[in-house]
Structures are given as C-alpha cells and as structure tokens.
Amino acid sequence: MRHDDILIWTKAERLSLAAFLEDLDDHEWDAASLCDGWTIRDVAAHLTLSTRTTLFVAIRGAIRARGDFNRMVADLARERAARFQPHELIAQLRETAGSARRAPGASPLDPxxxxxxxxxxxxxxxxxxxxxxxxxxxxxLDHVVAGKFYGGRELLRTTRLIATDADWSAGEGPREVRGPAADLLLLATGRPAAREDLRSTR
Incomplete structure (x- = not known):
C-alpha cells in the first residue's frame, strides 16, 4: 500500500468530517458519542489533535494522567473542546486535513x-x-486486526470477520461475524454498538 494513498484517504475523510460537523445543530455538539463519556465536541477536538500532538505534549499528558493512555487522550480532547468553539475546531480540521504529521508512536494508518x-x-x-x-x-481493517493496540488480534482468536460489501475476511475462530466493513471496523476497535448491525453464526 502506498503512503500517498493513505494520505489521500485521510485528507478526504478529514474534509468530509469538517463538512459533517458544519451541518450539526448547536445542541448536537453536546450529545453523547459512541466513545464512553465523550461528547461529539470532545471527539471533534480529539480529531484536531492528530496533527498537533507533539512529543512534549504527549509526555506531559502521560505524566498528568499517571501513565494511563486512555485518560491522557480523554484529558487532552476535553481540554481542547473547552478551549475552542465548534467553528474553530472545524477550521483546524480543515487546516491540517492533508498533513502527514501524526502523534508520537502513531503509524501512517492510525490517523x-x-x-x-x-x-x-x-x-x-x-x-x-x-x-x-x-x-x-x-x-x-487490515491495520486494526494486525496490530496490538486496538485489540483486533484477540478478537480474531475466537472470531472470523467477513465483510459483506468488500472482498475481505480475517480470523480463524469458530464464530463467524458478517456485516459491512464499516461495522466490522467498529467491532474490531471495541465499539459494542456495532454488534447490533452484525450477523453472528457458529
């Protein structure tokens, strides 16, 4: 897979997200997201950090969160959400949509x-x-199920994932889960809500 392709896909998705956020009503920004304890505004703020988290910011955040990575990420997102208005977050997302910069330790596919x-x-x-x-x-999907960070490897030990809208499958487990690639990606990244739209067989 070419690095340029990944950047093109990432830029397109970020610009699409900016347009999506621009269409939201004020009250929707404070609605709960699928991320436990995060509002839509928190998630939007987190997305702007993908190209703005330096090594110094990451180290300082890790110290404040006492080494808890999830807490660090949540704290940084909420701080940014409180600091900027929705229109500013949208502008920031657009501003660096095509940037190749990424957080320390992140691979090209993580953004x-x-x-x-x-x-x-x-x-x-x-x-x-x-x-x-x-x-x-x-x-x-290929990146998530191959890596250690997202928990996809553990899922594939017991489950075979089969996309119904793409030529893709992974896993050797006795249980089969079929559904659109988008739903499988949510399942592989730990979103329980995705299970409602998937078909499971044994």
Whole structure:
C-alpha cells in the first residue's frame, strides 16, 4: 500500500468530517458519542489533535494522567473542546486535513483509522449516516486486526470477520461475524454498538 494513498484517504475523510460537523445543530455538539463519556465536541477536538500532538505534549499528558493512555487522550480532547468553539475546531480540521504529521508512536494508518472510526462515533448516536469508502475501510481493517493496540488480534482468536460489501475476511475462530466493513471496523476497535448491525453464526 502506498503512503500517498493513505494520505489521500485521510485528507478526504478529514474534509468530509469538517463538512459533517458544519451541518450539526448547536445542541448536537453536546450529545453523547459512541466513545464512553465523550461528547461529539470532545471527539471533534480529539480529531484536531492528530496533527498537533507533539512529543512534549504527549509526555506531559502521560505524566498528568499517571501513565494511563486512555485518560491522557480523554484529558487532552476535553481540554481542547473547552478551549475552542465548534467553528474553530472545524477550521483546524480543515487546516491540517492533508498533513502527514501524526502523534508520537502513531503509524501512517492510525490517523485514517481515527478519522473513519470517530466519524461513526459521532454520526450514529445522532441518527446520521456516514458512508465509509470501501478501500479505506479495508486498509483500516487490515491495520486494526494486525496490530496490538486496538485489540483486533484477540478478537480474531475466537472470531472470523467477513465483510459483506468488500472482498475481505480475517480470523480463524469458530464464530463467524458478517456485516459491512464499516461495522466490522467498529467491532474490531471495541465499539459494542456495532454488534447490533452484525450477523453472528457458529
């Protein structure tokens, strides 16, 4: 997979997210997302940090969170959400949509996974639909199930995932789960809400 392709997909998704956020009503920004304890505004703020988290910011955040990575990420997102207005967050997302910069330790595919998954985290609780480009979704799935960070490896030990809208499958477990690549990506990244839209067989 070419690095340029990943950047193109990531830029397109970020610009699409900016347009999506621009269409939200004021009250929707404070609605709950699929991320436990996060509002839509928190998720949007987190997305702007993908190209803005320096090593210094990460180290300082880790110290404040006492080494708890999830707490650090949540704290940074909420601080930024409180600091900037929605229109400013949208502008920031657009400003660095095509940037190749990424947080320390992140791979080139992590920002794409972040944009794809968090787009669903925001849209689904609001009853809105966000289409997920097939090629980008498959690339994100391959990355998630191969890595240690997202928990996809553990899932594949007991489950075989089969996309119904793309030529993709993974896993050797006795249980089969079938569904759109977007739903499989949410499942592989630990979103329980995705299970409602998937078909499971043994």
């Amino acid at each position: 794409l996974v972040d944009a794809l998954v968090h787009g669903q985290d925001m849209a689904r609780p609001l009853g809105r639909t966000r289409e997920m480009p097939a090629e980008a979704a498959v690339a994100a």
